[in-house]
Amino acid sequence: MRRSRLSISLLAGAAVVLGTLVVANSATAGERVVHLAGWGAKSGPLRSFGVNSEAVLKAAIKSVNDAGGIKMGDGAMAKVSLDYYDSACNAEQGIAVARKVASETTALVGMGPTCSGVAAAMFGIFQKKVGDAGDSGLQFPILADTAVRNGLAKISQWTFRNTPNEPDMYDKLFAWLRKTHPDAKTMYGGTETDQGHSKGTYAKVILQAAKRHGFTWVGDGIPELGTKIAVGWKEALDKSSNWLMADSNFSVQARAFKRAKADMLVISAHPFTTCGMLKELNRQRIKPKILVGLTSSSSDETLKGCAKQAEGMIIPTSFAPINDTAMKVAKLALKEGGSADLHSAAAWENITIIKQVIEEQGIMGKADTLKADREKMRAGLANLENTAGLLGNVKRVQEEGEALKPFVFVQATAGEWKVVHDPR
Secondary structure (H helix, E strand, O other): OHHHHHHHHHHHHHHHHHHHHHHHHHHHHHOEEEEEEEEEOOOOOOHHHHHHHHHHHHHHHHHHHHOOOEEOOOOOEEEEEEEEEEOOOOHHHHHHHHHHHHHHOOOOOEEOOOOHHHHHHHHOOEOOOOOOOOOOOEOOOEEEOOOOOOOHHHHOOOEEEOOOOHHHHHHHHHHHHHHHOOOOOEEEEEEEOOOHHHHHHHHHHHHHHHHHOOOEEOOOOOOOOOOOOOOOHHHHHHOOOOEOOOOOOOHHHHHHHHHHOOOEEEEEOOHHHHHHHHHHHHHOOOOOOEEEEOHHHOOHHHHHHHHHHHOOOEEEEOOOOOOHHHHHHHHHHHHOOOOOOOOOHHHHHHHHHHHHHHHHHOOOOOHHHHHHHHHHHHHHHHHOOEEEEOOEEEEEEHHHOEEEOOOEEEEEEOOEEEEEEOOO
16 A cells, blocks of 8 residues: 555656656747758868858857847847758759758758858859849848858848958058068969869969069069959969869979979968978978968968978968957867867857847747748848957948958967967
8 A cells, every 4th residue: 555655656746747847848849949050061171161160150159048049029038059061062062051941941041151162153043132023043141151252242132241351361461571571572372273262362362462562473474463353363373383172292283383483482272282282392392481371271270280381371361369259269169179260260250140130130030930030131131331250340341242351460380370460
């Protein structure tokens, strides 16, 4: 009899606990949630870029949720959730992810992709002009954090970017180098010709800015360089010593660098082949007066791969841990299994921007308001004139969906990226 009463008592207690759990779970299920989607290269040679962006997004979202979440249009507080997809560095894969997220999920806004070539193709399937009934393209807002090739956001009025402006960055870099290295006259370089960002920035931006500020191409030169962005870029590529992203032997390219005897060498590549070229240059004892790199290589990956050989390389970047907030983001990224650089750190800023737009536009975050919420998000992003960046105020070029971000110049020094000039 005692056992029966005890059993009944335990069952009753279990029922109470179970009931409490059901109520608690129902309450959790009823909480407002803002669903976000991100995608980037989590496989292939550029996988670190997607890993880093996802890590910073997770850190930023945790920070928002820990602080209470986001205030929605009706006053309710909502938490933020993230689904992150692998788009590799593949245009078809990036397009497939964008279509899936826009049509099959309740994501309010998307953040991606990693590669500029993928972004160019992917942004092309979005509606070009808002409200165009004859354009059946995707009507889903994008706020990219990584794809940095100049002008991409202009492809669609639904696509926006929080990426640095490389023409401005390299223009100011070479103006500074001209002043600090008056004895350096000639230049030579090379790039990854199968990677849109590396190739485009090298031939259409970097070499143009260098020529504009007094550096001349070795030998006969390239007369058209320096007049304006992109002019003379094909000849510049033809006269350069180039390689592919999958290459691992750079002896031929390095010998061309050596024959050039240029005062300044430019390596416009991502970390893996940047390190490959730097190691070969070191092996052949090639030491230019100035060594300039691509923005994307101002990262931990480069220093992990070839810190000794990268010594002295100078790169402009829109992120460096030079204030309390930036240092905090760098630490939190490490905790999430990634690192903060000029690409991934923008993901932190993106979450801040999204929170701001949600609260300013009165977005509801309900299943039956998804279409209206996405339209409000797009309109809110289009109306932004300034946003808070980790290095200071970020100006928005509204008609282009682009950002003008503050930046610094860093140099590889004793295994770290040290700020050598702050033009802000």
